[in-house]
Each structure stands twice: as C-alpha cells, then as structure tokens.
Amino acid sequence: MPSKIVMLDQKGDPAEIYCPVCGQPVFENEGTSALCSHILFTYVDLAGEFGYVNQELQELAEGARGYSDVWGVCPVEVLMLSIDRPDAFCLAVTTSGLACGPMSATAYVGFKFTPEPE
Numbered sequence: 001m002p003s004k005i006v007m008l009d010q011k012g013d014p015a016e017i018y019c020p021v022c023g024q025p026v027f028e029n030e031g032t033s034a035l036c037s038h039i040l041f042t043y044v045d046l047a048g049e050f051g052y053v054n055q056e057l058q059e060l061a062e063g064a065r066g067y068s069d070v071w072g073v074c075p076v077e078v079l080m081l082s083i084d085r086p087d088a089f090c091l092a093v094t095t096s097g098l099a100c101g102p103m104s105a106t107a108y109v110g111f112k113f114t115p116e117p118e
C-alpha cells in the first residue's frame with residue numbers, strides 16, 4: 001500500500017499549517033484544547049519527537065518510535081503504515097532557508113477526514 005504522506009516544499013519562513021477539514025491552525029493550537037479533532041499527530045524532525053498524538057494512536061506511536069530508534073527510519077512513515085483508517089493522511093511540509101548555513105526542517109501533521117462524534 002502506498003504511504004499516504006503528501007510532501008510539500010517551502011522556501012523561507014515556516015508557514016502555519018491549517019487543518020484541511022476545518023481550517024484551524026495546527027501548531028498555534030498545539031497543546032491547547034483548541035486543537036481540532038481531525039489531527040492524529042504532529043511531529044517535527046528537528047525535535048525528533050511527536051508533539052501531539054491522538055488518544056487512539058498512543059500505542060501505535062510508541063511502537064513506531066521504538067521501531068525508528070532501532071532501524072533509523074522516520075517514525076512518521078512507520079506510524080502511517082500502521083494506522084488502519086482509510087481517511088488518514090499526512091502532510092509533510094519541509095521548510096528550507098539560510099540560518100547559520102543552509103538548513104531545513106520538516107513538520108509532519110497527520111489528519112483524518114472523519115471527525116469523531118461528540
């Protein structure tokens with residue numbers, strides 16, 4: 001099955017990523033109750049850690065992290081392959097620019113198109 005990760009490249013300052021379902025900003029709301037229900041997880045490669053993981057994916061994310069430590073692969077790719085939802089996909093936005101030399105960072109956000117019932 002192809003990995004459902006959409007890669008986007010961006011030059012310059014990091015852009016805010018908005019939820020494609022409801023339009024809420026993702027990182028601005030990270031860690032607050034305003035984070036919308038469509039977000040499955042967030043991950044930034046520079047941090048090397050998941051920022052937010054939806055309740056239903058805690059165990060899968062834990063497994064993906066362990067697998068990635070052992071095999072040196074991106075935990076997001078492992079996690080996406082283990083998510084059993086047809087409506088799940090991931091946006092990967094790579095920002096590149098010059099800080100003290102060329103640098104780039106990739107922010108990953110997993111989404112689902114079907115919100116849970118309240």
Ligand SMILES: [Zn+2]
Nearest residue numbers: 019022036038
């Ligand atoms: Zn949303």
